[in-house]
Amino acid sequence: MASTRQYDLVVLGPTGYTGRFCAEHIVKNLPTDLKWAIAGRSPHKIEPIAKDLKALNPDRLAPDVLAVSLDPTELAELAQKTRLIINCIGPYILYGTPVVEACAKNGTHYVDVTGETPWIRLMVEKYHETAKANGSIIIPSLGFESVPADMLAWSLVKRVREDLSSQTRSIESCIKKIKSAGASGGTLNSIFSNFEALPVSQLFKGFQPFSLAVSTPPKDVPGESILEKLLGVRYVRDLGTLTTSPNGMADMAIVHRSSSLMSELYGKRFYFRQLLYVRSYFLGVLFHVGFNLFMASLLIPPVRWLLRRVVYAPGAGPSLESTRNDYAELNAVATADQNTPNPKRVFGKWYFQGSQYVLTGLLVAEAAMVILNEEDKVRKVSRGGIVTSATLGQAYVDRLDKVGVHIETKVLED
Numbered sequence: 001m002a003s004t005r006q007y008d009l010v011v012l013g014p015t016g017y018t019g020r021f022c023a024e025h026i027v028k029n030l031p032t033d034l035k036w037a038i039a040g041r042s043p044h045k046i047e048p049i050a051k052d053l054k055a056l057n058p059d060r061l062a063p064d065v066l067a068v069s070l071d072p073t074e075l076a077e078l079a080q081k082t083r084l085i086i087n088c089i090g091p092y093i094l095y096g097t098p099v100v101e102a103c104a105k106n107g108t109h110y111v112d113v114t115g116e117t118p119w120i121r122l123m124v125e126k127y128h129e130t131a132k133a134n135g136s137i138i139i140p141s142l143g144f145e146s147v148p149a150d151m152l153a154w155s156l157v158k159r160v161r162e163d164l165s166s167q168t169r170s171i172e173s174c175i176k177k178i179k180s181a182g183a184s185g186g187t188l189n190s191i192f193s194n195f196e197a198l199p200v201s202q203l204f205k206g207f208q209p210f211s212l213a214v215s216t217p218p219k220d221v222p223g224e225s226i227l228e229k230l231l232g233v234r235y236v237r238d239l240g241t242l243t244t245s246p247n248g249m250a251d252m253a254i255v256h257r258s259s260s261l262m263s264e265l266y267g268k269r270f271y272f273r274q275l276l277y278v279r280s281y282f283l284g285v286l287f288h289v290g291f292n293l294f295m296a297s298l299l300i301p302p303v304r305w306l307l308r309r310v311v312y313a314p315g316a317g318p319s320l321e322s323t324r325n326d327y328a329e330l331n332a333v334a335t336a337d338q339n340t341p342n343p344k345r346v347f348g349k350w351y352f353q354g355s356q357y358v359l360t361g362l363l364v365a366e367a368a369m370v371i372l373n374e375e376d377k378v379r380k381v382s383r384g385g386i387v388t389s390a391t392l393g394q395a396y397v398d399r400l401d402k403v404g405v406h407i408e409t410k411v412l413e414d
Contacts, residue, residue, distance in 0.1 A: 007035050007082035009368055010066065012089055012099065014038040015045050018113055018143070019088030021361030023063070027053045029362070029403060030369060032060035039066035039078060040089075070095055075102035084109040084368050091193035092140075093119045097126075103138060104131035109371050110138040113360050115145030115187070116194050117250045118206025124386050132385030137378055139387055141254055142367050143360035147389045148330050149173055149251035149274050150258055151397060152350040152407060154390040156334035157259075157266050159346045159409040166336040167267025169343065170222055171255075172236045173332035174275045175245055176349075180356055181322040188311045195298045207249040209272075212257035218269045232288025233281055238333050238347060238412065242275035243284035244291055258390035261382060267337050277331070323355035333412070348409040359405070366399045367392060 011026070013019040023038060038053075040046050046065050054062045068074050070089075079085065079102040089095045092114040103110035104127040114120065120140050131138050141147075157168045194203065210217040228234045232244045245251070251274040259266035278284040297303045329351040336344045352359050370392045371378055382391035389396065397407055 003083050005081060005083050007037050007064075008372055009034070009084040009086060010037045010039050010078065010082045011063070011086045012039050012068070012078075013087065014049050015040055015042070016088050016090075018357055018360050020049065021355075021358050022086060022088055022113075022365050023049065023053055023361075024056060025358075025362045025365045025403075027056045027060060030365065032057070034061065036061075037064035037066050037082070039068045041067070041069050043067045070098050072098050072102065075099055076106060079103050079106040079108040082108060084111065084372060086364055086368055087112040088364075090114060090116075091190040092116050093190070093194050093197045097123070100127055100138065104134060104136050107134040107136055109136055109368075109375075111142050111364050111367050111371070112140050113143035113364050114140050114190070115143065115247075115250045116190055117141075117211060117253045118194055118198055118203050120253075120386075121206045121211050122202075124212060128385040132383065135379070135384060137371055137375070137382065137384055137387065139367060139371075139389060139391075141250065142364040142389055144328070144356045144363075145247050145250040146254035147363045147367075148328070148350045148352075149247065149272075150254050150389045151400070152330055152332050152348050153255045153272055153334075154258065154393070155397060155407045155409050156332060156346050156348045157270075158394075159348075159411070160334050160336050160344075161265060163346070163411050164336045164338075164344050166338055166344070167265075168270050169267070169335045169337040170271045170273070171332050171334045172239060172242075172273055172275070173251075173330060174236075174239050174242050174277045175247065175328065176239075176277045176331040177327065177329040179326050180328075181319075181326055188307070192298065192304045192308060195304060196301075200299065207253075209249075209252040210256050212253045213260040214257065215260045215263065215268075217256075218271060220269065221271050222273075231285045232292075233278075233284035234275075236275075236333070238345070239277065239331055241278050241281055241284055243278050244288040245274050245276040246291060248274040248276075254388055255390075258388040261387055261391060269337055320355065320358075323358070326355050327351070327353045328356060328359075342414055345412045345414075346409055347412050348407065350405075350407050352405050354404065362403050363389075363400070363405070366403065367396060370395045370399060 014023045255272040259270045334346045
């Protein structure tokens, strides 16, 4: 769509750990005639980054460098200059709200890499209708939380519809394999900040599986036994022994928002669960108990104070060299909504070789390009406002496949 705005996109926060990877992906992979800028509060910190980016690809247009604070007036002016903002400034609970507000009010598209589901829930309540009315497409959580789970689920639902002529009853998904050099300071700081900024009741609501859904949950959600609830471990056919996933709360909320935004594709009885593969029942119980104790400990201020002093500072993270052998693989099984004793199932795999933060940078940049290139189609599918990566559909899957993010699906034979 033709636009009179000065920029196609602006990366807000390129000095951060993920923001730098995002900007580098743009330079290396996106069209060389892209009109773009990098923006932040300190131009003297951003200008050296602009020079480094230019050196990566001298043939492309260098980004403009913009000074912008998180003041509502300055953010509104920035939003009016560009078609889309990639926001890499976190914690989003502290710094993201005015950026979302500026984009929603000015009809500017917006993407970010947050995993802060309670904050997303607040943004939906405050700005979804405003963004929808003004034509904005706003997609949060375009990182490892929660694109892999969301796009794998969408691909499975699509395969069920196309090959089995059915909607989907449920998807059981798990992180099958993962190797990571560790979390960045920004990720950890975001977790701590949410526990400090929100009351326990808001955190609890935000972490519910249907906290972001646009419709009421199905009445016949697959149940869990008392033992599964207590010990957190279950066996799932074709996936193995599974336990609580650190990504589970965020991923389930996002996928259920996708399914409720596109209920004609997923089905009104759809349910999704995200777990973690473990080699044994004992390890599963150990991880479940340990993870829940850790999350509970974050409610204690001295614990957060201590952890802040031993983790990476915001803006820092593992060296790129230390992440070269990192990888991640998700597996999932979708069950068709068929009224038979043995409904058909579809198996899916998502995988990527490399740093999860390089991955996050490319995920958000490629999502931005889908929105810019297919704005009307995305708006028609998603109906606009605050939506999810799944509404980007096959165009997103195809772009990701070209940069090393692969999804495979196959119908299982009983």
